[in-house]
Structure formats: C-alpha cells, structure tokens
Amino acid sequence: MSPFGQPNGLVIELKNVDKVYGTGGAATHALRGIDLAIDRGEFVAVMGPSGSGKSTCMNILGCLDTPTSGTYLFQGVDVGRLSRNQRALLRRHALGFVFQGFNLLNRTSALENVELPLIYRGAPAGERRARAGQALAAVGLTGREAHTPGELSGGQQQRVAIARAIVTDPAILFADEPTGNLDSAMSLEIMALLTGLNAERGITIIMVTHEPDMARFAKRIVNFRDGRIEQAGHAKEMVG
Amino acid sequence: MIGSVLLLALQAIRRNVLRSSLTILGIVIGVAAVITMVTIGGGATAKVTADVSSLGSNLVDVRPGQGPRPGGASETAAMFKIEDAEAIAREISGVAAVAPAASQTMQAIVGSANWSTTVTGSTNEYFRVRNWQLASGRQFTEGELRGGGAQCILGATVRTKLFGNQDPLGASVRLQKLSCQVIGVLAAKGQSSFGMDQDDTVLVPLRMLQRRVAGNVEVSMISVSARDGVSVDKVQRDIEQLLRERRRITLGKDDDFHVRSMQQLVSTLAGTTQVLTALLGAVGAVSLLVGGIGIMNIMLVSVTERTREIGIRLAIGALEREVLLQFLVEAVVLSSFGGVIGILLGLGAAAAGTVVLEVPFVFNPTIVAVAFAFSALVGIVFGYFPARQAARLDPIEALRHE
Numbered sequence: 001m002s003p004f005g006q007p008n009g010l011v012i013e014l015k016n017v018d019k020v021y022g023t024g025g026a027a028t029h030a031l032r033g034i035d036l037a038i039d040r041g042e043f044v045a046v047m048g049p050s051g052s053g054k055s056t057c058m059n060i061l062g063c064l065d066t067p068t069s070g071t072y073l074f075q076g077v078d079v080g081r082l083s084r085n086q087r088a089l090l091r092r093h094a095l096g097f098v099f100q101g102f103n104l105l106n107r108t109s110a111l112e113n114v115e116l117p118l119i120y121r122g123a124p125a126g127e128r129r130a131r132a133g134q135a136l137a138a139v140g141l142t143g144r145e146a147h148t149p150g151e152l153s154g155g156q157q158q159r160v161a162i163a164r165a166i167v168t169d170p171a172i173l174f175a176d177e178p179t180g181n182l183d184s185a186m187s188l189e190i191m192a193l194l195t196g197l198n199a200e201r202g203i204t205i206i207m208v209t210h211e212p213d214m215a216r217f218a219k220r221i222v223n224f225r226d227g228r229i230e231q232a233g234h235a236k237e238m239v240g
Numbered sequence: 241m242i243g244s245v246l247l248l249a250l251q252a253i254r255r256n257v258l259r260s261s262l263t264i265l266g267i268v269i270g271v272a273a274v275i276t277m278v279t280i281g282g283g284a285t286a287k288v289t290a291d292v293s294s295l296g297s298n299l300v301d302v303r304p305g306q307g308p309r310p311g312g313a314s315e316t317a318a319m320f321k322i323e324d325a326e327a328i329a330r331e332i333s334g335v336a337a338v339a340p341a342a343s344q345t346m347q348a349i350v351g352s353a354n355w356s357t358t359v360t361g362s363t364n365e366y367f368r369v370r371n372w373q374l375a376s377g378r379q380f381t382e383g384e385l386r387g388g389g390a391q392c393i394l395g396a397t398v399r400t401k402l403f404g405n406q407d408p409l410g411a412s413v414r415l416q417k418l419s420c421q422v423i424g425v426l427a428a429k430g431q432s433s434f435g436m437d438q439d440d441t442v443l444v445p446l447r448m449l450q451r452r453v454a455g456n457v458e459v460s461m462i463s464v465s466a467r468d469g470v471s472v473d474k475v476q477r478d479i480e481q482l483l484r485e486r487r488r489i490t491l492g493k494d495d496d497f498h499v500r501s502m503q504q505l506v507s508t509l510a511g512t513t514q515v516l517t518a519l520l521g522a523v524g525a526v527s528l529l530v531g532g533i534g535i536m537n538i539m540l541v542s543v544t545e546r547t548r549e550i551g552i553r554l555a556i557g558a559l560e561r562e563v564l565l566q567f568l569v570e571a572v573v574l575s576s577f578g579g580v581i582g583i584l585l586g587l588g589a590a591a592a593g594t595v596v597l598e599v600p601f602v603f604n605p606t607i608v609a610v611a612f613a614f615s616a617l618v619g620i621v622f623g624y625f626p627a628r629q630a631a632r633l634d635p636i637e638a639l640r641h642e
Contacts, residue, residue: 065636088558088560089559091555093557103551103639107255107256108255112251116553117556117557119244120553120556120558120562
C-alpha cells in the first residue's frame with residue numbers, strides 16, 4: 001500500500017477553496033468557496049458544464065495546481081503549503097491519473113508505458129516488469145504487452161492508461177473524462193473496469209464526466225456550476 | 241536516479257532513430273573534421289621533422305651574407321675560403337666534421353641524355369655531415385680531393401635520368417665541358433619537405449669545382465656537424481665568434497655571414513605546421529559548434545513536439561530535475577555518440593589522407609580525448625536550455641497541448 005495509507009477515514013478535504021486566475025479587474029473566479037470531503041474507497045463522479053470549475057477542482061485535487069485561498073488536506077497534509085517538487089512526489093507515490101486522450105507514450109510498448117511510473121519510483125527492472133505485467137493482466141490485456149499504442153484500439157489504450165495509473169497502488173485514481181473518446185460499448189467496458197477496481201481493490205476513484213450514463217456507475221455525484229458545488233448526493237438519486 | 245534517467249533517455253532516443261541520427265550529423269562531421277585535420281597535420285609535422293633530421297640533426301650550416309630576413313638588403317659579403325673551414329675544424333671543440341662546399345647548376349650529359357642539376361664540390365666530410373650513404377661505389381680518395389680529380393658521385397635522380405637502369409660505375413659523365421668518371425651513387429633520400437628533390441645532385445671534389453669550373457677558391461657554404469652530446473648552440477656561438485675574428489668584423493657591426501642550425505630549422509618548420517594544424521583544428525571546432533547549435537535546435541523542436549509527453553511525466557510524478565536531467569542526458573548521449581562516430585570516421589579519413597599525402601599516420605590520443613570531451617560538452621551546453629524549457633513546463637498546460 002502507499003506510504004500515506006490509512007485504512008479508513010477522509011482522504012480528501014477541501015475547506016472553503018477559492019481559485020482565482022489573473023488579478024484586479026481581469027480576475028476570474030474559477031472556484032468560489034468549495035467544501036468537499038471524500039472518504040477512502042469512494043467512487044465520486046464530478047459533473048458540470050464546461051467552465052463550471054470542475055476541471056480546476058480536479059487539477060487542485062490531483063495536486064497539479066494549488067488553491068488561491070482555503071485549504072486542501074490530502075490525507076491530512078496541507079497541499080497548498082507543498083512545493084512543486086513535493087507535490088510531484090505526492091503524485092508519484094499516492095495518485096494515479098487517467099486522461100480523456102489516453103496520453104500514452106507513442107512508439108512505446110504497453111509494458112513500457114505501464115512501467116513508467118515505476119521507473120520514477122526507482123524500482124529495479126525485474127520488479128518493474130512483474131508489476132507492470134500484473135497491472136496489464138488486471139485490465140485484461142495479458143498478451144498485448146509488446147503492442148504500441150498505435151496497434152491498440154481506443155478502449156485498449158485507455159486500459160493501458162488505467163494499468164499505468166494503478167501499477168503503483170495509488171490511494172486515489174483520478175479519471176478525467178475517461179470515456180470521452182470512446183464509443184458506448186468500450187465506455188461500458190472501461191466503467192466496468194473502474195467499478196471493479198473500486199469494489200475489489202478499494203481504490204478511491206474521482207472521475208470527471210459530462211455523461212450521466214457514466215456518472216451512474218459512481219457511488220456519489222458532485223455537480224459544479226459557476227465555480228460552486230451546486231448539488232451533491234447519492235448517484236442513484238441524482239441521475240435516476 | 242541516474243540509472244532510471246539514463247534508461248528514460250535511451251528509450252526516448254530509440255523511439256526516434258531517424259531524427260536522432262540526423263541530429264548528431266553535425267557533431268559527427270565536426271568531430272571527424274577536427275580529428276582528420278589534426279591527425280594529418282601531426283603527420284605532416286612528423287614528416288617535416290624527420291626530413292630535416294635526415295639532413296643531420298647536429299648540422300650547422302654557415303653561409304656568407306646576413307641570411308634570409310625580411311627586407312634584407314642584397315648580399316655583397318665575401319665568400320669563405322677553405323682555410324675558414326680548416327680553422328673551424330682546428331679551433332672549435334665539439335666539432336665532429338667540417339665540410340666546405342661550393343655549388344653550381346650545370347648541365348650533365350651522357351650520350352644523348354641531358355639533365356640540368358646542382359653540382360656540389362666538397363670533401364668526404366660532406367657525407368658524414370649531410371647524412372649521405374653510398375648505394376654503390378666509393379668516396380673520393382685523398383689524391384682525388386687534393387688534386388681536384390675529375391671524379392663524381394651521382395644522386396639517385398641524376399643516375400636514373402642519365403643512365404636509366406644501367407650501372408653507371410666507371411662510366412663517364414660530361415659536366416658542361418668536363419668529363420668526369422662516375423665512382424659512386426648516393427642512396428636515395430627522396431623529396432624534402434620543402435618540395436625539393438634532394439637526390440637531384442652530383443658531388444665532385446671541391447678543388448675540382450673551384451679550379452676547373454668556377455676558376456676561383458671560394459667556398460659558398462661550410463657545413464659543420466657537432467659531436468653527439470655537444471650543445472649545438474654552443475658550437476654555433478663559437479663558430480660565430482671565430483668567423484667574426486677571421487673576417488675582422490669590429491665590435492658593434494653585424495655579422496656578414498650567418499650560422500644556422502638544423503635544430504632551429506626543425507623548430508621553425510614544426511612551428512609552422514603546428515600553426516597550420518591549429519588553424520585546421522579551429523575550422524573543425526567551428527563545425528563542431530555548428531553541430532552543437534543543430535543539437536539545440538532539434539532538442540527545442542523535440543521539447544515542443546513532446547510537450548504532452550512531458551506533461552504525462554510531470555503528472556505521474558516526475559520531478560523537475562528528473563525531466564531536466566532526462567533531456568540533458570538525451571542531448572549528451574546523442575552528442576557523445578556523434579563524437580564517437582566522428583572520431584572513428586575522422587581516424588579513417590586521416591588514415592586515407594596520410595596515405596595519399598605520403599605523411600606518417602600519427603595517432604594523437606589527446607585530440608581524440610579532447611574531441612570526445614568537447615562533443616559531450618556540446619551536448620551539455622546546447623542541451624541545457626531545451627532541457628530547462630522542458631522541466632519548467634506546467635503539467636496542466638502541457639497535458640492540454642495538442
């Protein structure tokens with residue numbers, strides 16, 4: 001498990017978080033007083049129209065950005081006080097990312113793509129290969145280790161990306177529109193995979209999506225509008 | 241961390257073989273140019289030095305006049321006499337041999353064969369002082385030298401021009417109106433570094449040249465060889481002192497003769513070729529610099545093109561300095577790889593060049609090490625800026641980059 005691992009309790013806590021871009025008259029409030037708490041093992045879908053602040057919030061949650069004011073506690077650590085390098089180390093050891101555009105390295109085999117985070121962790125070659133192989137097996141891609149992204153379908157590429165995100169056993173998996181570039185059959189496969197990882201491995205998942213069909217797989221939905229959380233609640237109740 | 245960064249850099253290079261090889265082309269050409277130029281230049285220096293030493297490294301030449309100097313007035317100094325040479329042999333310690341000599345350009349004729357050559361009159365000391373070996377025949381006898389006999393010894397070129405493949409020993413050669421008997425043939429020395437054919441010569445007894453050709457008793461050059469282990473500089477100074485006295489040059493007046501040692505000549509010539517080598521090397525260094533700029537250019541393009549990749553790396557937890565190091569290592573690996581290829585190419589080209597130019601191949605490990613170090617340095621210097629660009633990218637922006 002990750003060095004930040006605690007069996008239960010809050011993983012993420014946003015307290016009155018503001019994010020302002022620009023200064024003076026040109027200042028844009030992307031987030032206005034966000035309060036959000038996420039427990040270990042949750043599967044949260046973040047929804048909202050574009051410009052609602054959901055991407056900004058995800059960037060802050062993913063430790064890629066810092067709040068202008070307010071506090072973001074990640075497993076009790078105040079991320080706003082961390083340096084760029086400390087946040088990079090936090091991402092390396094505790095977070096996994098899946099993006100809409102897959103973002104795999106071109107001309108690089110699936111196995112090498114999945115190994116990448118382990119290289120940054122300094123894992124020895126043998127361990128890297130074994131763990132990357134296991135991660136690819138977990139997403140159902142055994143036998144495709146040597147394929148490059150160009151030789152894989154969109155759904156398979158996204159599964160490689162998920163394998164890369166989970167190979168380090170992260171505390172949280174961030175998925176930014178993971179099905180945005182996929183047709184519905186493949187989308188369902190990916191959602192089944194994410195649900196399985198959440199249920200079986202207890203990986204906390206935070207997923208941004210604009211598709212209610214996909215949000216339905218989450219246990220909880222957070223809706224953004226104009227930089228505020230408009231509505232938060234149980235997935236079943238909200239998208240019916 | 242170094243190990244993993246090296247791994248990442250090698251993966252990145254392998255991912256784009258064609259561009260990587262084009263990137264290093266500039267470095268390859270630059271390093272190859274430096275290595276080729278400097279190696280051939282070194283060979284030329286070695287050849288010049290060897291050529292001059294073949295004249296006799298302990299050799300000191302004394303000639304009338306102030307010698308070659310810029311803007312010098314025309315020479316009207318008196319020639320030497322045989323007695324001057326005898327005085328040098330008698331009065332200066334550390335002298336192994338003294339050969340007075342006089343030369344004239346003359347027409348040498350055998351039957352219908354006709355060749356214009358330099359006829360030098362001297363003594364048997366001349367062989368020793370000037371490092372001449374006999375290929376066949378004998379030196380002059382005492383009697384021939386004293387009596388100014390009509391005997392001659394041919395240089396290899398003259399022998400070939402006049403006699404072809406026939407044995408010249410005992411035959412007679414007409415030097416203008418004089419008929420001379422060939423008593424020996426000199427071993428070939430080949431071309432000197434000044435481009436002169438040293439074998440295009442005929443030796444005769446000094447007195448014969450003076451009496452029967454020139455009609456005087458002048459000696460136009462005295463060649464002296466210092467004994468081994470004796471300071472050539474000291475011998476040179478002593479000769480100057482002695483000749484000033486003999487020629488009655490008062491204090492404060494310039495010499496009306498000049499004494500030049502081969503060691504001086506060697507260092508002058510070696511200096512000249514070294515300057516040339518340095519210039520050629522500098523031309524190569526400029527192309528190395530251009531190669532470095534090429535690397536920087538490609539690395540900058542590469543950073544822009546790989547913005548998303550850098551974003552991915554940063555997002556999954558690469559540190560700024562790891563990204564910096566990766567791009568730096570990529571640049572250094574590329575440039576030093578280019579350096580290695582350039583060194584091999586350069587040595588190959590130099591080996592071919594030395595064969596064509598007929599100079600020895602002198603392997604210079606220093607310049608190889610310097611060229612390699614310089615190519616790696618080029619990678620560091622020109623890779624740093626693009627690497628910093630990459631490391632400072634904002635991961636959010638980089639991931640959004642199309």
